[in-house]
Amino acid sequence: MTTLAIDIGGTKLAAALVDGRLQMRDRHELPTPASKTPQALRAALEALIEPLQAQAQRVAIASTGIIREGALLALNPLNLGGLMLFPLVQTLESLTGLPTLAVNDAQAAAWAEYHALGGKYHDMAFITVSTGVGGGVVSNGKLLTGVGGLAGHVGHTLADPNGPQCGCGRVGCVEAIASGRGIAAAAEGSLAGCDAKTIFSRAGQGDEQARQLIQRSACTLARLIADVKATTDCQCVVIGGSVGLAEGYLAQVKAWLAQEPAAYHVRLLAAHYRHDAGLLGAALLAQGE
Numbered sequence: 543m544t545t546l547a548i549d550i551g552g553t554k555l556a557a558a559l560v561d562g563r564l565q566m567r568d569r570h571e572l573p574t575p576a577s578k579t580p581q582a583l584r585a586a587l588e589a590l591i592e593p594l595q596a597q598a599q600r601v602a603i604a605s606t607g608i609i610r611e612g613a614l615l616a617l618n619p620l621n622l623g624g625l626m627l628f629p630l631v632q633t634l635e636s637l638t639g640l641p642t643l644a645v646n647d648a649q650a651a652a653w654a655e656y657h658a659l660g661g662k663y664h665d666m667a668f669i670t671v672s673t674g675v676g677g678g679v680v681s682n683g684k685l686l687t688g689v690g691g692l693a694g695h696v697g698h699t700l701a702d703p704n705g706p707q708c709g710c711g712r713v714g715c716v717e718a719i720a721s722g723r724g725i726a727a728a729a730e731g732s733l734a735g736c737d738a739k740t741i742f743s744r745a746g747q748g749d750e751q752a753r754q755l756i757q758r759s760a761c762t763l764a765r766l767i768a769d770v771k772a773t774t775d776c777q778c779v780v781i782g783g784s785v786g787l788a789e790g791y792l793a794q795v796k797a798w799l800a801q802e803p804a805a806y807h808v809r810l811l812a813a814h815y816r817h818d819a820g821l822l823g824a825a826l827l828a829q830g831e
């Protein structure tokens with residue numbers, strides 16, 4: 543069986559064919575339509591899948607946002623504008639005539655990372671730190687999605703009640719502080735206006751403010767991991783994302799976590815997949831694996 547896997551992100555759409563042994567081929571991308579209207583997204587998805595759909599027996603979608611009963615929601619409705627309640631599953635079923643499954647992208651990535659652990663653990667959490675902070679939880683070998691699709695959105699737990707406003711509407715979420723966007727937003731003076739990538743490279747050159755911004759992110763993430771350990775008693779936490787996998791970051795998170803009481807310590811691992819965990823995880827879920 544071949545799965546047409548689709549990844550819907552805020553800036554790009556990706557699609558590929560995934561076979562039963564998780565081999566991926568014909569991967570390609572399109573920019574997410576800037577207008578973010580249902581008509582534009584439907585047309586972009588149609589163009590994306592057109593060269594692939596004849597070779598697939600089912601469709602699996604990993605998407606940013608909350609997936610509830612096959613439709614796309616957003617934690618912050620302003621972010622997705624006209625796409626609020628976009629019927630993802632229904633749209634792909636009508637375009638392809640194939641059975642379709644949709645899941646949040648971080649939940650899908652968590653499932654792919656869980657598989658990459660090769661059965662060593664049955665309880666794990668995945669946290670991705672990139673533009674935002676996303677996550678997924680596997681408990682007793684099952685991916686938690688929640689009745690409303692919200693399970694595992696650990697980036698929107700509270701890190702600092704006096705912290706910055708988060709895009710979801712809360713104040714002081716982990717995402718607002720630890721994410722690449724959060725790191726960049728807190729930069730001042732010589733680093734004002736720099737993106738997270740630049741701030742990481744300045745930290746590597748010894749810039750003190752840059753080092754502190756990254757340390758603040760790593761410390762915030764370590765506290766989140768202690769919270770996740772306390773909530774799920776997971777055996778390991780897998781860290782992914784462009785910030786999470788940046789050189790030296792995981793070591794800092796480990797050092798901060800070591801300062802928490804021993805009950806909250808948990809094994810930290812770097813993600814196995816760098817970019818395609820969402821596509822692969824969605825395909826695995828569609829295969830019922």
Ligand SMILES: [Zn+2]
Nearest residue numbers: 698708710715
């Ligand atoms: Zn939030």
